[in-house]
Amino acid sequence: MNEEIYLDNSATTPIDPRVMEEMARVALQIYGNPSSLHRKGREGERVLTTSRKVLADFLGVRDSEIIFTSGGTESNNLAILGIARRYLRRGKHLITTAIEHPSVLQPFQLLEKEGFEVTYLTPDSRGVIAPQDLLKALKPETIFVSIMHVNNEVGSIQPIQEISGILKREKPEIIFHVDAVQSFGKVTLPPGLQGIDALSISAHKLHGPKGTGALYLKSGIMIEPLLLGGGHERGLRAGTENTPGIAGMALAARYSFVEINKKAAQLRQMKKQFISDLQTRHPWIRINGPGVDEKESAPHIVNISFPGLKGEIIVHALEEQGIYASTGSACHSNSKGESHVLQAMKLGRAEMEGAVRFSFSARTTQEEITRAVQRINEVISGLKQLTEKMAGV
Ligand SMILES: Cc1ncc(COP(=O)(O)O)c(C=O)c1O
Numbered sequence: 001m002n003e004e005i006y007l008d009n010s011a012t013t014p015i016d017p018r019v020m021e022e023m024a025r026v027a028l029q030i031y032g033n034p035s036s037l038h039r040k041g042r043e044g045e046r047v048l049t050t051s052r053k054v055l056a057d058f059l060g061v062r063d064s065e066i067i068f069t070s071g072g073t074e075s076n077n078l079a080i081l082g083i084a085r086r087y088l089r090r091g092k093h094l095i096t097t098a099i100e101h102p103s104v105l106q107p108f109q110l111l112e113k114e115g116f117e118v119t120y121l122t123p124d125s126r127g128v129i130a131p132q133d134l135l136k137a138l139k140p141e142t143i144f145v146s147i148m149h150v151n152n153e154v155g156s157i158q159p160i161q162e163i164s165g166i167l168k169r170e171k172p173e174i175i176f177h178v179d180a181v182q183s184f185g186k187v188t189l190p191p192g193l194q195g196i197d198a199l200s201i202s203a204h205k206l207h208g209p210k211g212t213g214a215l216y217l218k219s220g221i222m223i224e225p226l227l228l229g230g231g232h233e234r235g236l237r238a239g240t241e242n243t244p245g246i247a248g249m250a251l252a253a254r255y256s257f258v259e260i261n262k263k264a265a266q267l268r269q270m271k272k273q274f275i276s277d278l279q280t281r282h283p284w285i286r287i288n289g290p291g292v293d294e295k296e297s298a299p300h301i302v303n304i305s306f307p308g309l310k311g312e313i314i315v316h317a318l319e320e321q322g323i324y325a326s327t328g329s330a331c332h333s334n335s336k337g338e339s340h341v342l343q344a345m346k347l348g349r350a351e352m353e354g355a356v357r358f359s360f361s362a363r364t365t366q367e368e369i370t371r372a373v374q375r376i377n378e379v380i381s382g383l384k385q386l387t388e389k390m391a392g393v
Contacts, residue, residue: 002322005372009205010152010182010301010359011326016207019252023209023244034241035230047243051250058185058253059199060192061216067233068246071213072181072202073103074226076146078215078237079177079198080107082223084116084144087175091141097121097129097158098344099151104179105340108146121147126290127156127345131163135170144175149183153341153357154289155301157187164195175221181205181213185256186362187298197221203245207361208252212245259362267360268292268299270369274358275302277373282306282380286351288342300360303342305351309383314356317383321375325358 006014026047032040034048048068056063069075084094096108098120108118119137121129129147145167147158160178167174177198180189184201193199193216202213217223217236229238260267272292278285288303290296306314311327318325327339342352358372 002375003371004322004324005368005375006324007358007360007364007372008324008326009361009364010357012204012210013207013361015204015209015248016252016255018255019208019248022251023248026247027244030243030247034243035232044241044243047247048241051246054250055201055214055253058257059189059216062219064234065216065219067215067217067237068241069213069215069237070211070242071204072101072179072200073213075200075202075213075215076101076103076177076179076181077107078223078226079200079217080104080144080146081111081226082236083175083177083198083221084111085114085224086222087143088116090173091139091143092116093119093139093142095119095121095134095137095142095145097123097147099123099127099129099153099156099341100146100148101152101179101181104146104148122344123156125345126294126296127151127154127288127341128290128296129158129163131159131166134163135166138170138174142171142174144177146177146179148179148181149189150180150187150298150301151289151341152182152301153339154303154345155182155298155359156289157183157296157298159296161190161195164190168195182301183298185253186260186300193218203249203252206252206256207363209245209248212242212249214249256362263362264299266366267362267364268297270360270364270366271297271299271302274369274373275304278304278376278380281377282384285380288345288347288351288355302358302360304356304358305347306354306356306380306383307348307350308387309354309380311353311355314354314379314383317379318356318376321379323372323375323379325356327356 030043032044034044052063052066055066121133175197178196179200181202185206197218199216204210225236227238286305338352
């Protein structure tokens with residue numbers, strides 16, 4: 001068996017051992033309930049205060065604007081359902097995009113059942129939303145817009161700064177939420193989150209623990225809580241806080257920010273090399289998403305269509321060679337198993353069926369990329385030959 005090369009970092013990342021150690025320390029030693037009045041409780045509370053400050057500083061926002069959650073899914077659900085329901089008297093029109101993660105799309109679908117009207121903006125063929133389309137979609141009764149920063153399947157960076165600029169100019173009372181699960185610690189966010197009212201992050205995409213995340217909620221924005229109970233997180237998210245996970249998330253964010261500052265340029269260079277080496281050997285493949293030199297291209301996600309082959313078969317054949325990748329995203333939204341993102345980008349059937357996502361982390365090395373390309377090239381040549389033989393070509 002070949003040595004493993006993990007290229008599925010957008011699905012999740014391996015936890016950093018230093019983060020794991022810190023989580024074990026907090027779980028074993030700082031076990032007090034942060035809501036308890038005694039010293040043990042105050043120790044737990046201190047973990048929350050420190051971690052909240054770390055995240056707030058990275059985002060350039062106030063500590064009091066961070067709500068801890070169980071991950072990106074909960075942060076998105078809380079922002080979308082919580083804000084739309086809280087402000088429904090102002091209007092019932094909402095805007096999002098057709099390429100969001102299911103944890104955004106499904107809350108919007110639920111809101112449609114509750115009587116809201118939702119406009120789903122469609123991207124161009126690169127998977128990028130045009131700010132002008134948002135402008136055209138605005139109505140007098142629009143109250144809320146949610147647009148992701150980096151798309152998890154194709155790595156397209158959405159023009160969130162232009163979009164927030166349009167919103168603030170045209171209708172400043174509209175609340176703007178950004179799903180930054182794939183960008184936090186990887187792609188620069190607007191300084192101080194200017195123009196953004198709510199933003200979701202998740203720890204397990206940055207070598208932190210699974211099941212831990214946060215929602216930034218700008219002060220003054222109100223929200224209808226989803227979880228009711230003991231008044232934790234200013235009454236916005238009940239439930240005893242996951243102190244080990246929260247401490248782990250803050251530490252993981254610290255390491256990620258240092259690493260990405262050092263490695264962003266190198267990561268983009270590796271993506272470039274990865275694509276060009278595969279294309280040289282297999283000129284018939286198609287790269288989905290913005291070109292690697294375009295400003296809309298995130299440095300850590302590559303989506304490639306191998307038309308004529310099946311993505312699932314490629315993923316399993318690569319696994320045999322120790323390479324871990326995925327077919328688009330871990331969850332597909334339609335019953336045929338096709339990606340709603342690639343569909344919105346208007347890819348043909350063969351291109352959708354043959355799509356594979358490779359995703360890197362700041363810890364992916366140059367050497368891993370070089371070795372991965374060799375193995376991927378061989379796997380693809382083998383599968384292509386086999387397919388052609390079976391088709392009698
Ligand atoms: C863009 C995006 N949003 C939200 C999520 C959900 O985050 P979590 O796994 O922390 O619930 C993911 C996870 O893949 C994602 O890629």
